Amino acid sequence: xxxxxxxxxxxxxxxxxxxxxxxxxxxxxxxxxxxxxxxxxxxxxxxxxxxxxxxxxxxxxxxxxxxxxxxxxxxxxxxxxxxxxxxxxxxxxxxxxxxxxxxxxxxxxxxxxxxxxxxxxxxxxxxxxxxxxxxxxxxxxxxxxxxxxxxxxxxxxxxxxxxxxxxxxxxxxxxxxxxxxxxxxxxxxxxxxxxxxxxxxxxxxxxxxxxxxxxxxxxxxxxxxxxxxxxxxxxxxxxxxxxxxxxxxxxxxxxxxxxxxxxxxxxxxxxxxxxxxxxxxxxxxxxxxxxxxxxxxxxxxxxxxxxxxxxxxxxxxxxxxxxxxxxxxxxxxxxxxxxxxxxxxxxxxxxxxxxxxxxxxxxxxxxxxxxxxxxxxxxxxxxxxxxxxxxxxxxxxxxxxxxxxxxxxxxxxxxxxxxxxxxxxxxxxxxxxxxxxxxxxxxxxxxxxxxxxxxxxxxxxxxxxxxxxxxxxxxxxxxxxxxxxxxxxxxxxxxxxxxxxxxxxxxxxxxxxxxxxxxxxxxxxxxxxxxxxxxxxxxxxxxxxxxxxxxxxxxxxxxxxxxxxxxxxxxx
RNA sequence: UGGGGCGUAGCCAAGCGGUAAGGCAGCGGGUUUUGAUCCCGUCAUGCGUAGGUUCGAAUCCUACCGCCCCAGCCA
Numbered sequence: 001x002x003x004x005x006x007x008x009x010x011x012x013x014x015x016x017x018x019x020x021x022x023x024x025x026x027x028x029x030x031x032x033x034x035x036x037x038x039x040x041x042x043x044x045x046x047x048x049x050x051x052x053x054x055x056x057x058x059x060x061x062x063x064x065x066x067x068x069x070x071x072x073x074x075x076x077x078x079x080x081x082x083x084x085x086x087x088x089x090x091x092x093x094x095x096x097x098x099x100x101x102x103x104x105x106x107x108x109x110x111x112x113x114x115x116x117x118x119x120x121x122x123x124x125x126x127x128x129x130x131x132x133x134x135x136x137x138x139x140x141x142x143x144x145x146x147x148x149x150x151x152x153x154x155x156x157x158x159x160x161x162x163x164x165x166x167x168x169x170x171x172x173x174x175x176x177x178x179x180x181x182x183x184x185x186x187x188x189x190x191x192x193x194x195x196x197x198x199x200x201x202x203x204x205x206x207x208x209x210x211x212x213x214x215x216x217x218x219x220x221x222x223x224x225x226x227x228x229x230x231x232x233x234x235x236x237x238x239x240x241x242x243x244x245x246x247x248x249x250x251x252x253x254x255x256x257x258x259x260x261x262x263x264x265x266x267x268x269x270x271x272x273x274x275x276x277x278x279x280x281x282x283x284x285x286x287x288x289x290x291x292x293x294x295x296x297x298x299x300x301x302x303x304x305x306x307x308x309x310x311x312x313x314x315x316x317x318x319x320x321x322x323x324x325x326x327x328x329x330x331x332x333x334x335x336x337x338x339x340x341x342x343x344x345x346x347x348x349x350x351x352x353x354x355x356x357x358x359x360x361x362x363x364x365x366x367x368x369x370x371x372x373x374x375x376x377x378x379x380x381x382x383x384x385x386x387x388x389x390x391x392x393x394x395x396x397x398x399x400x401x402x403x404x405x406x407x408x409x410x411x412x413x414x415x416x417x418x419x420x421x422x423x424x425x426x427x428x429x430x431x432x433x434x435x436x437x438x439x440x441x442x443x444x445x446x447x448x449x450x451x452x453x454x455x456x457x458x459x460x461x462x463x464x465x466x467x468x469x470x471x472x473x474x475x476x477x478x479x480x481x482x483x484x485x486x487x488x489x490x491x492x493x494x495x496x497x498x499x500x501x502x503x504x505x506x507x508x509x510x511x512x513x514x515x516x517x518x519x520x521x522x523x524x525x526x527x528x529x530x531x532x533x534x535x536x537x538x539x540x541x542x543x544x545x546x547x548x549x550x551x552x553x554x555x556x557x558x559x560x561x562x563x564x565x566x567x568x569x570x571x572x
Numbered sequence: 573u574g575g576g577g578c579g580u581a582g583c584c585a586a587g588c589g590g591u592a593a594g595g596c597a598g599c600g601g602g603u604u605u606u607g608a609u610c611c612c613g614u615c616a617u618g619c620g621u622a623g624g625u626u627c628g629a630a631u632c633c634u635a636c637c638g639c640c641c642c643a644g645c646c647a
Contacts, residue, residue: 021586021593048647083646140645149643151574185645195575197643206645225647249576249642273578273640284647326595328585330578333640337583340596350609357606385609416607425605458605470605537606565607 023329025063025270029071029240038239041073042107045099046080046229046243049091049213051284052299052306053098055320055341056275062324063272064242065104074107076236081114082228084212092213094299098307102317113228114214116235120223121175123231123261124186124205128167132260133204134160135170137184146192147200153193154200160189174207177220181207188227190256198253202226230254234263241267244274245331275327276335278494280305281503295507296490302544302556303490303511313487314532314542314558319348338489345559349532349540354382354389357427357472358520358535358555360484362401364476367432369451372398375478378457380428392523395478396429401519403537406471407448409437414568416469423453425467427536431456472536480520482553485544486513520553527553537561 022030032038043064047053053061068075077099081087096110127133136159138146148154162170171186173179186205194200204227209220233241241254248271258266275282282305290296290304300308310320323344327336376396382389406417406424418424423433430452438447453461460466488511496506520535527533529545539560548554 023585046647050647080647086646143645144643147643149574152643153574154643182645197575200643203645208645222645224645229647245577246641247647251576271577278583326584328595330585332578332585334584337596340584343596346608355606384604384606414607427605429605431605467605469607472606534606534608537608561606561608563607568607 024331025067025240025242025272025329026070028270029067032239033071040239041068041071042076042237042239043068043073043242044076044078044111044233044236044238045106046078046113046232047095048080048083048087049089049095050083050086051091051288052094052308054282054284054287054307055277055280055305055310056282057098058102058307058320059275059324059327059329060242060244061099061102061104062321063329065099065106066324067240067242068107069104073239075104076108076111076238077106078111078113078232078236079214080225080229080232081112081212081214082222082225084208084210084222087213089213094308098311101311102307102320111232111236112214113223113232114212116228116232117215117219117223119235120228120231121221123257123263124171124223124227125168126261127188127204128171128186129164130260131164131189133186133188134162134167135174135184136160136187136201140182143185143203147197148192150197156192157187157201160201171205174205174221175219177207177209179207181209183207186221188253188256190253196249196252198226198250199256202253226250226253227257230257230267230269231261231263233267234258234265237265238267241269243269243271245271245333246274247271271331272329273331273333276333277305277338277341278335279338279489279491279496281491281497283497286497286503289504293504295504297546300546302485303487305490312545312556314349314540314556315345316348316352316532319345322348335495342559346540346562349534349558351386353532353534353540355380355384355536356392356521356524356533357394357474358482358484358518358524358538358541359401359403359472359474360486360515360518360535360538361404362474362517362519363404363407363445364447365400365402365432365473366447366449367398367400367452368435368449370398374398378429392521394428394521394523395475397475397477399476400426400473401476401479402426402448402471402473407434407437407445409445417471418448418450419468423461423465423467425456425470426473427470429457429473431461431467470537472538474519474521476519478522480522480525480553482518482520482524482555483547484515484518484541484555484557486515486557487511488513518555520555524553527555532558534561 045064065075136157146155185203187201188204190199192200205221208222251269254269300312302313323341378394378396380392409420411419418434420434425431432450432452434450436449437445440446490511491506492508493506496503527543529543532542540558541555544554544556
C-alpha cells in the first residue's frame, strides 16, 4: 500500500505566489482536507514518560501541534505508558510543563495509553477468538532463535496452533498474574517468514508485575507499543499519526491491527526524520546517564539539550519554535548545525531582551578629574532599536569597573578599546583617557587612573580626537554583586554519539566557568526568573532558577553575542 | 545474496518535465555610543554515479554506488 494516499487529482489548485514552501506532511493534510477524506485534523504527541523531553521532541511537538493549529484541528497529549518499569509521574509532570512552556495547549484532557488498557485487553481477546493471536510459552532466548534473522525466515512456535479455548484460558491466567514474568506472552499470528521482522508473530502482551504509575496494580500484563499505538489513535479519532522514520517498518503492523480489530476509525501513520544536531546528543537513555552519573546537575541543567535545560539556560520558547520552523520536515536523515539553533536564540533575544551592563572580570578605574562624592545619573535606552522599552538609570561615579580585557597598555590599531594614553567611550557616558596603569608586586594591573573628557555626553570630544571604541562599565560604588555562569558546549566532538564512540569521553571539560565576582548595573536588581537580558558587548543572560538568591543573584549566560573580534583574533 | 528508507552547496532545505527558492555558516562592503543588530553584495553551468526517454530531465526509466533503520517480552 502506498505511503501517500493517491489523492483525487485536484490539479486546478492555484499556487499562491511567493508562499512559504509546504513540507510533505502539510501537503498530505491539505490534500486530505480538500478531498474530504478528513473533516477535522486530529494529531497527537505521544511521549513515553521515561525521561525528560529534549530538542528532538521539540521538533515533534512543533510538528504535531503545529499541524493541528495550522489546519484548525486539535492535538492530543497522550502518554504512551505501556512499560511501567521505566515510567513515572515525575516525567509526566515535567513533560506537561515543557509542552505548555513551548506555548502549546492540547485538545481535551491529558490522555494515557493506559486509559485504554481495558479496550486493548478486549481486543486481544477478539484476536484470540478470530484465531489471530496465541499464547506462546517460548522463553526470550528461544523466541529469538525461532524468529530467524534478517536473511533467514523464522520458524513457527510450537505453541502457535493452540486452540482458541486454551489461548483464552491461558491469557486469562496471564491477566490474573498466575504466570511468572517471562514465562509466556501473547503473540499475533501473522507470518514467521515475513521479510519484515515486525510481522513475525510480534508480541502484543507481556507479563509485568510492576506497579503502574497510572493504573496501580490493576494489571499484571501490559500491551506492547505495536498493539497499543494504532488502536489508541483510532480510539481518539487521530487522523494523522506522525512518528519518526524508525517506525516505518511498523506501519504494516499498525495497519494489520486496524484491519483485524473492530476499531472505530482508521488513522494513518506518516513518518519524518528525527532531529540530529551536531555537538549534541538526543538520546533519552544517554541523557539519563549524564544525570545519573552526575556529569550534569539534573535533567534541567543549563548544559542539557532538554527542553527544561534550555529553559533554565534562557532559551526562549519562541526561539525553539522558530528553529523548528527553519529546519523543516523531511524524510531524509540529517544533522543540523547547532549554529542554526544558536541563531534562532540570538535572533529572538536581540529583538526582545532589554539591555544592561555587567562587568564579568572587573578592573578598577579611578577618574582623577571626577569628584569623589559626585554622582551623575546617566540615562540609557532599554533597547537600541525599540522605543517601547523603559530607560535605565546608570549612576556614574569617581571609581568604576571596566572589563579586564578591555584595557591594554599598548595595542595595535585593530584593538578598539582602552589603551594607555588613548581614549575610549564609556557606553552611555563620557569619553575617558587612560593616564596610568597601577600594578601590584607581581606586575598584575590592578587599577587604571584615567580622566573623563569634559562635555562628551552624547558628543565627540571638542578637540577632534575621537575615542577608538566603546566599552561597558559599572560604578564601583553603585552596583549589584552577582555570580555569572558561563556555559560552553557540553561536548567538544561534533558527533559525540557517532559510531561506537563513548559519548562520555566527548564531554567538554570546560563546559562551565563560574565567575563569582561580577558587577552588574543596579537595574538588574529587579531581575526575575524568566526575564532575559542582553549584557551589552557580552551576551544574553538570565537568572538561574536553581541557584540564584536575593542575596546572591546568579546569572546564566544563555549565549554569547556574535563575536567577530574573537574571530579576527583566532585567525591571527 | 532479506525487508524498509534516503542521497540538491560546508549545514538545513525548496523543487512535483520548461532550464537550480530561501535560511544558517562563510567571504566582501556600508551604517552604528554594543567588534551586536541592521543593510547591500557574493556564494551549485549543476542536483550520488553512469546510461536512456524527451524539443527540453534535479524531476520519468534502467543499472550501479553510498548512507540510515529493522533480528527487545523497549518505545
